[in-house]
Amino acid sequence: MPSPFRHTDPPDPASAAGPVRAVYTQLARDFGIARASTFVVLSSAPGIMASAWALMRESLIAGDGGRTGKELAALGVSEANRCPFCVDAHRMLLHATGDHALAEKVARGEPPADEWQARVLAWGRATRTPGAPELVPYPFAAAHAPAYIGTALAFHFINRVVSALLTERLLPGNVQRFRAVRSLGGRSLAGTVRRHPVPGAGLTLLDGAGLTVLDHAGPGPGWARTTTVGPAYAALRAAAGEGEGLLDAADRTLVRETLGAWDGAHPPLAWDGLPGRGRPGARLALLAALAPYRITDEDVAAWRTPDRTDACLVRLVAYGAFAAVDRIEGALPVRAAKETS
Known part of the structure; x- marks a missing residue:
């Protein structure tokens, strides 16, 4: 079976x-x-794995x-970021919620019939x-709002990692398209x-061995x-x-x-601001942030x-991906938004 991984060969989970x-x-x-x-x-x-999962x-x-x-x-986030792997995953997970009609409607590229659902999808894209x-x-x-904003930001990060380091195939042969x-x-x-687990278990992983960088992370932003x-x-x-130390x-x-x-915006193919391969670290970080699907073997x-x-490459991609997340989070109008439902 072809490997789903690009540019790295992750450790076997069985040896974790x-x-x-x-x-x-x-x-x-x-x-x-x-x-x-x-x-x-x-x-x-x-540290990146545990904190991405926790979020x-x-x-x-x-x-x-x-x-x-x-x-x-x-x-909506995954569509905006042009991440086919994650788009397919969320379409499948909508089936898991039990709303099969909605799952198939969005799979056909149609807006949800329910106005509220359509607005949520549009919010994610925006x-x-x-x-x-x-x-x-x-x-x-x-x-x-903390859960919705956290979900959006989590997938702005995950989309970029996936587009940079995984293939587009969610399942072998892209059979999820059926x-x-x-x-x-x-x-x-x-x-x-359909279960609703108790909050907090993800945070218990952050004190594990090798995660000392997280000890002083703090309580997080005000919107949370x-x-x-x-x-x-x-x-x-x-x-x-x-x-960033790389x-x-x-x-x-x-x-x-x-x-x-x-x-x-997605950068144009003729991206004047993208450094050449003579500055490979900056090039990879910027591609991870704004166009991770364009990272090549040559890069x-x-x-x-x-x-x-491989761990260094994961860290560099994560740095670029979170640079974009940080820009997105800082621009969200969290104080201007009002409760509507």
Whole structure:
């Protein structure tokens, strides 16, 4: 069977120990997929893996608000980021919620018939674009904002990692493109998806061996209020931020200034601001942030040296991915949004 991984060869999950094994255990229990490739690909960097899982778990899975709405928000994010793998996954997970008609409607590219669902999907898509009119007011209850915003930001990160380091195939042969497979796959996850686990378990992984960087992550941003989403978000920021050490000062400045001026658009093929392979670290970080699907073998080879391991590449991609998340989070009009439902 062809490997789903690009540019890295992650450790075999069967040999996992410590915090990585603990993530796989929670994945099996709370997500229904013990060895989800979206997290296997991060396993050479345990701090990033554990904090990315914690953010997804505490927002999408254990956060306030119904799972169907949060799956629609995550689908909208994944569509905006042009991540076929994640788009297919969320279409299947909509089947797992039990709303099969909705799952098939969005799979055909049609808007949901329900106005509220359509607004949530549009909100998810709009989170990529600073100032988009669909961002306010919230299409969900203000009390659910920490979970919805956390879900959106989690998938802005995950989409970028997936597009950079996985193939587009969710299942071998892309069989998830068939309605019967989508429905069957969703039904197999229905029992897990329809449970509502207690918040906080994801945070227990952040004190594991090798995760000392997360000790001072803090409570998280104000929009997360006092929910467990906040510490999870802060932990991912801290873990991904360590990747900046792989760049020199000039490259870090270029990444920061480029993201500061970014308007949410996908870069053109003739991207004047993208450095050449003579600055391979900055090139990879910016591609991971804004167009991860355009990372090539040649880009990675230009950066690789004997001391730059798979774990280093994961850290660099995570740094670029979170640079985009940070820009998106900072532009969200969280104070202007009002409760609408």
